[in-house]
Amino acid sequence: MKTVSLGAARPSSVKFRMPTRDNLVPIRVDVEVDGQRYRDAFTWNPCDPDSEIISFAKRTAKDLKLPANFVPQMLHSIQGQLAEFRSYEGEEMQIREKIVPLKIDLRINNTVIRDQFLWDIGNLDSDPEEFARTLCDDLNITDPEVGPAIAVSIREQLYEIASQSVSAMREAARVSKKGRRAPEFASNSKAMNNSLDLFKYFGSKGSVVRKRKEWYLYEPVVDVITNEEVGVTDATEEINSRNA
Structure with missing residues (x-):
């Protein structure tokens, strides 16, 4: 049974970045x-x-x-995806302890993997790549392409949460300037709507323990x-993508 320890209180907001140790942007090309x-x-x-992007595209x-x-x-x-990410830079985002x-x-080559787990988006030292490597080791997955794919999937979800946080902070600032009480941080993100606000439920110190019936x-x-x-x-995925 896994416990997520919160430790000391963290700042409530920081300048926008990926909420992970390394500020790496997930990129998906099709x-x-x-x-x-x-x-x-x-x-x-x-x-x-940007010259690195040109070299990468030509080499690929x-x-x-x-x-x-x-x-x-x-x-x-x-470049379009990087421009979108950079458009958030310099903006404030909230990083209160939240477990999402x-x-x-995913299907990578011949391997299909499905999993769900809890992630503390307030932990800026988290490492999706290390998590993915450990998960593959634990599950005896030997295909070297699976780990990076898992890490990208995690980063895509964290990026959505971070960008939604910036949008919410922008809206709060806009409302505040009009003299109305700014709403508390909220998000339309699916991941954020399912999140647990640990300050609300556990205070600044506590843990999240999975219930036995939910294992x-x-x-x-x-x-x-x-x-x-x-x-x-x-073939099925190709047909579905063309009909989307």
Whole structure:
């Protein structure tokens, strides 16, 4: 039974960043040109110069033997996502102790993994990559692509929560300037709506313990599917993505 310790009280707000130890942005690219498709997910340091993006796109296209016209499409996708992230920089976001449920539902090559767990978004020393490596070790997952995919999924959910926090702070400031009482921080984020405010329930010191009757909800599920099943799944996902 896992316990999440809160420890000392933390500041209520900080300048926007990923609520993790390393300020890495989750990037997801899905580009199709002339019937060929490139899909990938990875993290990027927003402090890196844009010239690195150009080098990355050219190198990726060369390594995968993609036509040269993939490069500008990849650049547009990556730069657009980084621009959105940078638009929040300098803004205030709240980081009160909040435990949020995160979910993983991924298929990477022949491995299918589903899991859910609690995450303290106020812990700016958290490390999704280390968590993913430990999870893969615990579950005896040997595919080296699974760990990074899990880390990206975690970062995507944390990024949504952080950006929603900034939006809520902006709205609170706007309302306050009009002379009305600013609302307390709230979010339309699905993850944030499911969160537990630990100050409210436990104060500045406490722990969250999973109830025995809820243990089964947090058990990870790992399946290894055959190549034939992979082919069927790929075809289904391709059809669904085109019809979306």
